Amino acid sequence: MNDKSDITNQQPPMKTLGENTQPQKGYNIVVAGSDNPEETPVPVYDSPNGQPLKEIEVFIGQAVAVLQVKEAWCQVQRPEFKGWMPVAHVAYQPKPLQPKITWSRSKGTLYGAQHAPELDDVRQGNLGDCYFLAPLAAIANTPAGKKLLMTILQPVRPGLFSATFCNIDKQNAVYLDRKEDTEIVDCWFPITDALTVEQECFLYCPAKPLHDTSIPIWSAILEKAYAQWDPQGYSGLDNQVCSQAIAHLTGLEPLSLHWDPESKQQAEVAWNKGTFSFEVEEDRIIKNKGKVVLPNALPESLLHVLLLARENSDCILVAGSLRKSGKDTDFLDQEYQIKDSHQYAILQVSKDGFLVLWEPKAGRVEKPLPITKFITLFNDVLAVDCSASLFFK
Numbered sequence: 001m002n003d004k005s006d007i008t009n010q011q012p013p014m015k016t017l018g019e020n021t022q023p024q025k026g027y028n029i030v031v032a033g034s035d036n037p038e039e040t041p042v043p044v045y046d047s048p049n050g051q052p053l054k055e056i057e058v059f060i061g062q063a064v065a066v067l068q069v070k071e072a073w074c075q076v077q078r079p080e081f082k083g084w085m086p087v088a089h090v091a092y093q094p095k096p097l098q099p100k101i102t103w104s105r106s107k108g109t110l111y112g113a114q115h116a117p118e119l120d121d122v123r124q125g126n127l128g129d130c131y132f133l134a135p136l137a138a139i140a141n142t143p144a145g146k147k148l149l150m151t152i153l154q155p156v157r158p159g160l161f162s163a164t165f166c167n168i169d170k171q172n173a174v175y176l177d178r179k180e181d182t183e184i185v186d187c188w189f190p191i192t193d194a195l196t197v198e199q200e201c202f203l204y205c206p207a208k209p210l211h212d213t214s215i216p217i218w219s220a221i222l223e224k225a226y227a228q229w230d231p232q233g234y235s236g237l238d239n240q241v242c243s244q245a246i247a248h249l250t251g252l253e254p255l256s257l258h259w260d261p262e263s264k265q266q267a268e269v270a271w272n273k274g275t276f277s278f279e280v281e282e283d284r285i286i287k288n289k290g291k292v293v294l295p296n297a298l299p300e301s302l303l304h305v306l307l308l309a310r311e312n313s314d315c316i317l318v319a320g321s322l323r324k325s326g327k328d329t330d331f332l333d334q335e336y337q338i339k340d341s342h343q344y345a346i347l348q349v350s351k352d353g354f355l356v357l358w359e360p361k362a363g364r365v366e367k368p369l370p371i372t373k374f375i376t377l378f379n380d381v382l383a384v385d386c387s388a389s390l391f392f393k
Contacts, residue, residue: 020091020159020186023074027233028066029103029188030058033089037061038197044083048073056081061103061191066090091186094224095233096203097127101190104200106210108187108217110155116146119345121216124360125207126192127234130328131242132226133205133360134343135249135382136219138316141347141358144387145314148250151391153222159187163225166251166390172276174247176390183225187217190234204234205360242318242343243275243382251390254318254382257305259297261322261376267295269302271383296375299353303371306349306381314387317346319357319378328361336369337362338377346381 020031033042037060043052048070058064064076064085073084093103112118117140124133139145154162164182166174190203191210200210205223208215223237226248230236246254255271256278272278282292309315321332323341330340338344339359347364348356354368369377 020188021184022092023066023069023087023090024092025066025068026092027063027095028074028076028090028092029063030060030085030089031091031105031188032060033085034060042085042089044076044081044085045073046083048084050084053081053083056083061188063093063101063103064090066092091188093188093233094227094230095235096190097235097238098190098203101203102193103188104191104197104210105159106187106189106202106217106220108210108213108215110153110161110216110218110221112214112216116140117149117218118216119347119358120363121206122219122360123206123208123363125202125204127204127237128239128328129205129223129237130343130360131240132223132237132245133219134345134358135242135246135316135318136222137358137360138318138345139249139386140219141345142314142316142386144385144389144392145316148386148389148391149218149222152249153218153225156184161185161221161225163222163229164391165226165229165248168244168247168276172253172280174251174253174390176251176393181229183228185221185225185228187221189220189224241279242320243279246316246318246382246384250384250386251393252384252388254384256383257297257302257381258294259302259375259379260292260294261296261379263294263296265295266298267301269297269305271305275382299371299375302375303349303353306346306355306371307351309383310346310349312385315383315385317349318382319344319346319374320380320382321378332377333373336367336373336377337365338369344378 030042034040041057044056067075072087076085119137119141122133122137166176167181191200192203194200205219227234243254256275257269321342325340328339328342332338345358347358353371357365
């Protein structure tokens with residue numbers, strides 16, 4: 001997300017057309033040009049102001065590659081043709097992870113009945129971005145976090161929104177540059193295959209029926225903006241680093257706890273203020289085929305630290321489960337429904353040693369997890385105080 005030098009992946013400028021983003025070189029979709037989108041293809045022309053190409057079919061919601069933009073026209077390409085379309089018929093989008101994806105426009109409400117982001121508005125779709133969605137939902141579950149998300153995400157006009165993220169420089173310092181790191185996004189989203197329009201669902205977050213206007217779409221817009229901010233689009237969001245996502249959302253390097261559940265040595269835990277430095281060193285050791293040496297955590301020490309953190313209602317806690325198979329469809333523990341390689345928000349910590357967890361795919365974990373079990377299934381916790389966000393400075 002720091003390297004935006006590739007001209008084919010430049011982000012769309014602030015200037016917009018109607019309810020859609022402007023076309024740019026690279027991945028785009030067809031958004032207009034047919035009065036009957038389901039049955040009638042959108043015309044493609046042989047040149048600007050030219051004649052329609054014969055026997056060429058492209059429909060609203062399908063992808064086209066934009067080769068160049070020339071005033072009111074853009075040159076587009078698909079495997080079966082190359083031609084020209086009016087700029088107003090095409091909109092730039094972040095490239096999906098999967099090939100041959102169709103898009104559709106949501107007319108859903110931004111927020112739900114509470115007129116603010118809520119924890120369970122977030123659900124993970126067909127993308128490995130639990131590292132982004134777990135902290136996103138945790139932030140939405142705090143008073144300051146709600147204000148933070150509504151600061152990050154701003155309406156521009158009907159159907160268009162701006163979203164701003166904090167960035168991280170080469171020295172691992174977090175900074176806020178609203179001009180450089182603000183994205184303009186529309187309400188077109190990748191959809192699942194469906195037999196009817198009514199059955200279409202968001203392919204990614206919130207993984208719910210796209211045309212159900214009662215479903216809040218703020219989390220889908222922020223996920224899309226995050227993908228648009230990444231040079232690789234949605235593909236770039238697959239399996240990234242949770243601590244960096246927290247920094248992008250809050251402007252703060254999170255505090256961290258780390259332990260090794262397999263270590264026979266136990267020790268008290270304390271918050272690490274140098275999370276990024278720790279992760280850089282950890283990556284270096286792993287790349288050199290070494291092993292990071294850490295003690296296991298004393299249950300009573302970990303519980304004490306987490307209880308103190310939960311005294312602050314604006315503090316979020318995000319825990320990472322162990323990586324065994326590397327597939328979050330596998331369970332580390334069936335009884336407590338703890339998945340492999342997955343991020344969880346810690347919603348509650350009780351004095352008697354039980355944790356209430358929430359995860360992006362299924363929501364609240366039904367059975368509270370004992371701290372003694374938590375230590376064996378997880379190996380880190382990240383924390384940040386949303387009220388101290390760089391967005392509030």
